[in-house]
Amino acid sequence: MLRRRSRLLALLALATGLSFGCASPTYQNVPRADAVSETPPEGMYRIFAFRSGQFAGAARSVEVRIADRVIGAMGSGGYICWDRAPGRAVAQVIYHGPKIDGRPVEGVFEVDGKAGEIHYVEMHLTKRDKRPEFRQLSAEEGRAAVASLNPAKER
Numbered sequence: 001m002l003r004r005r006s007r008l009l010a011l012l013a014l015a016t017g018l019s020f021g022c023a024s025p026t027y028q029n030v031p032r033a034d035a036v037s038e039t040p041p042e043g044m045y046r047i048f049a050f051r052s053g054q055f056a057g058a059a060r061s062v063e064v065r066i067a068d069r070v071i072g073a074m075g076s077g078g079y080i081c082w083d084r085a086p087g088r089a090v091a092q093v094i095y096h097g098p099k100i101d102g103r104p105v106e107g108v109f110e111v112d113g114k115a116g117e118i119h120y121v122e123m124h125l126t127k128r129d130k131r132p133e134f135r136q137l138s139a140e141e142g143r144a145a146v147a148s149l150n151p152a153k154e155r
Contacts, residue, residue: 025061026078028152029070033081040083045113047089048146050079052124062123065092072152080152088112093123093132107132120145 033046040046049064051074063073064080066089072080088110095105111119120142122135137145 026072026074026080026150026152027155028072028080028082029155030072030082032152032154033083039116040118043085043115044083045086045111045115045117045119046081046083047111047113048079048081048118048120048142049091050074050120050122050145050149051076052122061096063094063096065094066090074152077150078152079146079149081146084113086113086115091121093134095125095132105130105132107134109134111136118142 033040049071051062061073061075064071071082071091074080089112090108090110093107093109095107097103097105105125107123109121109123111121113119118139120137120139122137122142122145124133125131126133
């Protein structure tokens with residue numbers, strides 16, 4: 001009986017770890033923008049990308065790529081922030097699955113920025129089919145959302 005209870009507790013701990021405890025690191029491979037500064041450097045615009053606080057997909061790490069270059073990845077509660085030259089940026093977003101299902105889920109967002117602008121892109125998975133969805137927030141909404149998140153560490 002004790003052995004059965006120990007196995008059950010071990011399985012419960014494993015399942016809980018897969019669902020909640022696998023916090024993915026938040027990092028970026030490009031220089032992190034100065035999030036304290038209200039404006040990007042002259043001749044640049046800034047992008048903040050972050051995940052919504054939804055439960056669905058929380059165990060997945062989210063990787064952001066532009067032109068096959070990994071900009072960074074986000075765990076739950078983190079954001080990435082970088083400056084770019086003016087123009088259109090098309091970002092591929094890959095939600096990497098936990099080991100239990102393993103399959104990545106992909107989506108794309110784009111930002112067409114002008115010098116001096118700051119763009120806030122929130123991402124989440126749709127409830128119905130678990131596909132990535134993106135929403136550009138106003139500056140006020142974006143600043144409020146980012147204030148409660150952790151910045152990425154540069155690699």
